[in-house]
Amino acid sequence: MRGFAARALVGEALEWVDAQAMSLGGEGAPLDDAAGRVLAADLVAGIDVPEFDRAAMDGYAVRAGETTGAGEYNPIAFRLVGESLPGRPFEGHVGAGEAVRIMTGAPLPKGADAVVPAEYAAESGSPAHARAPSSEPRSATIVEITAGTSPGKHVGRRGEDVVAGTRLLSAGRRLRPQDLGVAASVGVDRLEVVRRPRVRLLVTGDELVTPGAARAEHRIFDSNGVMLAALVARDGGIVAERLHVADSRDAIRAAILRPEVDVVIVSGGSSVGAEDHAPSIVAAEGELAIHGIAMRPSSPTGMGRVGGAVVFLLPGNPVSCLCAYDFFAGRAIRRMGGRSGDWPYPRIEAEVGRKIVSAIGRVDYCRVTLRDGKVEPLSVSGASILTSTTRADGFVIVPAESEGHAPGGRVTMFLYDAPR
Amino acid sequence: MRGFAARALVGEALEWVDAQAMSLGGEGAPLDDAAGRVLAADLVAGIDVPEFDRAAMDGYAVRAGETTGAGEYNPIAFRLVGESLPGRPFEGHVGAGEAVRIMTGAPLPKGADAVVPAEYAAESGSPAHARAPSSEPRSATIVEITAGTSPGKHVGRRGEDVVAGTRLLSAGRRLRPQDLGVAASVGVDRLEVVRRPRVRLLVTGDELVTPGAARAEHRIFDSNGVMLAALVARDGGIVAERLHVADSRDAIRAAILRPEVDVVIVSGGSSVGAEDHAPSIVAAEGELAIHGIAMRPSSPTGMGRVGGAVVFLLPGNPVSCLCAYDFFAGRAIRRMGGRSGDWPYPRIEAEVGRKIVSAIGRVDYCRVTLRDGKVEPLSVSGASILTSTTRADGFVIVPAESEGHAPGGRVTMFLYDAPR
Numbered sequence A, B: 001m002r003g004f005a006a007r008a009l010v011g012e013a014l015e016w017v018d019a020q021a022m023s024l025g026g027e028g029a030p031l032d033d034a035a036g037r038v039l040a041a042d043l044v045a046g047i048d049v050p051e052f053d054r055a056a057m058d059g060y061a062v063r064a065g066e067t068t069g070a071g072e073y074n075p076i077a078f079r080l081v082g083e084s085l086p087g088r089p090f091e092g093h094v095g096a097g098e099a100v101r102i103m104t105g106a107p108l109p110k111g112a113d114a115v116v117p118a119e120y121a122a123e124s125g126s127p128a129h130a131r132a133p134s135s136e137p138r139s140a141t142i143v144e145i146t147a148g149t150s151p152g153k154h155v156g157r158r159g160e161d162v163v164a165g166t167r168l169l170s171a172g173r174r175l176r177p178q179d180l181g182v183a184a185s186v187g188v189d190r191l192e193v194v195r196r197p198r199v200r201l202l203v204t205g206d207e208l209v210t211p212g213a214a215r216a217e218h219r220i221f222d223s224n225g226v227m228l229a230a231l232v233a234r235d236g237g238i239v240a241e242r243l244h245v246a247d248s249r250d251a252i253r254a255a256i257l258r259p260e261v262d263v264v265i266v267s268g269g270s271s272v273g274a275e276d277h278a279p280s281i282v283a284a285e286g287e288l289a290i291h292g293i294a295m296r297p298s299s300p301t302g303m304g305r306v307g308g309a310v311v312f313l314l315p316g317n318p319v320s321c322l323c324a325y326d327f328f329a330g331r332a333i334r335r336m337g338g339r340s341g342d343w344p345y346p347r348i349e350a351e352v353g354r355k356i357v358s359a360i361g362r363v364d365y366c367r368v369t370l371r372d373g374k375v376e377p378l379s380v381s382g383a384s385i386l387t388s389t390t391r392a393d394g395f396v397i398v399p400a401e402s403e404g405h406a407p408g409g410r411v412t413m414f415l416y417d418a419p420r
Helices: A010-020 A177-185 A224-234 A249-257 A278-285 A318-336 B010-020 B177-185 B224-234 B249-257 B278-285 B318-336
Strands: A026-030 A059-062 A076-084 A098-102 A114-117 A121-123 A142-145 A167-169 A190-194 A198-204 A238-245 A263-267 A287-291 A302-306 A309-314 A347-352 A363-371 A374-377 A394-398 A410-415 B026-030 B059-062 B076-084 B098-102 B114-117 B121-123 B142-145 B167-169 B190-194 B198-204 B238-245 B263-267 B287-291 B302-306 B309-314 B347-352 B363-371 B374-377 B394-398 B410-415
Touching: A010 A287, A010 A302, A010 A318, A059 A076, A059 A142, A098 A142, A167 A177, A177 B224, A177 B318, A198 A224, A198 A249, A224 A238, A224 A263, A224 A318, A224 B177, A238 A249, A249 A263, A249 A278, A263 A318, A278 A287, A278 A302, A278 A309, A309 A318, A318 A363, A318 B177, A363 A410, B010 B287, B010 B302, B010 B318, B059 B076, B059 B142, B098 B142, B167 B177, B198 B224, B198 B249, B224 B238, B224 B263, B224 B318, B238 B249, B249 B263, B249 B278, B263 B318, B278 B287, B278 B302, B278 B309, B309 B318, B318 B363, B363 B410
Parallel strands: A076 A098, A198 A238, A198 A263, A263 A309, A347 A374, B076 B098, B198 B238, B198 B263, B263 B309, B347 B374
Antiparallel strands: A026 A190, A059 A098, A059 A114, A076 A142, A121 A142, A287 A302, A302 A309, A347 A410, A363 A374, A363 A394, A394 A410, B026 B190, B059 B098, B059 B114, B076 B142, B121 B142, B287 B302, B302 B309, B347 B410, B363 B374, B363 B394, B394 B410
């Protein structure tokens, strides 16, 4: 029941996290599962897109040179020899004096080098739009062109979107919906993405019962398990296991030592009391690199390695648990999955409305509201008051060398939600 | 093959979307599936949290009045009568001259009204931390207290986090990880959340083949299907069906009319050509409210209703498809799921580095890069160039009444990704 001998600085703990948490290896993922994942290898185009010249307008494919001088009062007649539709191209060759009806996206027939838009053409004296859909043009059908054109006009050239051999997307990129579209456009149906870190959540505390369970006197409903699971998923991790572990040394040791995860997160029993088993287990079975951090809340936080896993010991107090997760465990998970270690919270600069108090020598995680554009600390905000994080709009970090912020100063505020 | 008679204004189309797309009804969701969902009903606490007074420190539970005058040179002796651990409370009553060893979070025993921290106490002359864990205190054990305290000190009061009857979370709130923790803390294991809109994706185009399929001459790999599926998921919708439909009127009609979705999205064949079947099908089977919009790209966009579903007809050109989705279909899906209709893209204000050109009378969706903090339009950015949306960092919207933005001016830029 004594205190910590010495507390690590937040910066030291972050450096340790960054040294441990490197991007994991790659794995194949179907395109449909790849949104938001991080690319593990450059994507290089294997084909041109499109793979052929195509019409960029509905109209008529012709040899541009034959339209010279065409105008509303000087129509030039072409012989309609066929039709090119997307997926159903005209297979022949466009010869002198010939035109092919063509739809947007359809292959430009051989011989032709331009598309005259439909509004500058009329078939056999009747407007083109009067024809029945897909009617076979009779060999006698004439198209009168009423505007001159030039080679390449209204033609989408082969490779105009993608040239084979181009690097389309670089390793490390977080995949957008349109990135998946571009990958699909070059015929790719799987991408090599950074593997998602597998995480084991261990919630300790004999007083804790699962929400939905019958109430019992002097028991507490566990809030950290569901909160941590949602945070891990937000940060790109997979909750491989989630266990409620009894407050016994043997049970906690066994749960920490189970193999096959990248990260172990233990909630509760992270301090220095007689019932705080986890730190000494990590020290005995692996390395307890950091224990006790100069911050508030979350000071009784530990981290180390056991076997192949990075282990985070988070305080059981729910606000401390959230804060320590966000500072350290979440950063590790984001980095292992190939993302930036930075917080996923939007940040804004805003004026301080009411004094934010801290103490020299520790980093403070202050829950604040944004009222009329001004940042105000919550009046009730102990480490055990989880509702402080639901009433708050976000938080302000006060560095160790600062005593806080006076009204009128400007601070960076992290928003729990995207601004409206 | 004629053009649109008249184009709707973007604002008119948005108004139509907002009138159609209301928040759907509620459904129960387990807490573990509720992160990011939108609450459909207020959450009111059924219990206090905590439900009992508890220790906020490791130490000794005593009657505060009996510590008056205690100090390092004036220790006051108490008789240790038991121990209170989280989940294993001391069942007795603390009488005059008695103390109970207590761990953080453990119930404060009856009779006691304060906790003296462990560092101001020593058992039987030896420091408390030297004892074996959970050792039964002998009746003869004495605790010497070396600091006075006052009633309520280091005690977390019943209800300090939540008082029964309090509204914890309001309907309409998008659920944060810590919100789930707060719900759990009051014993709730399910929440009433807004139902996710069910979406049918129909991709038309006989020239389209699925990525991964063998290449064939004059075919195009479909990029819109996978892109739209990722966009719908991003916006909270469920892709209930995703079909590739042949360019035949009957096939498209049958696919649109299938029941049991909230939204139908058709990609391709949305314009006014002979092969553009979808608009007339929607007009015949329901209501085609908007067809043709004064914007670039995406001008050949339509929307209407068929049966119980809102139908969006998006152009097949992939950039037009993305843009029209984001302006209209995505807005509907977000609103139906209870979210804000606003774009989910972060926005910044930045200086224009190179001229952004538009035309009076239409809204422009300009893909731009952010270079040294300045906004520059992409030089290659046709509606068919999907890579313009992967090379771009985001986009700028030029309103219909503007001819664009000159260098040096400031614009709002929407970022495809969160800023680093």
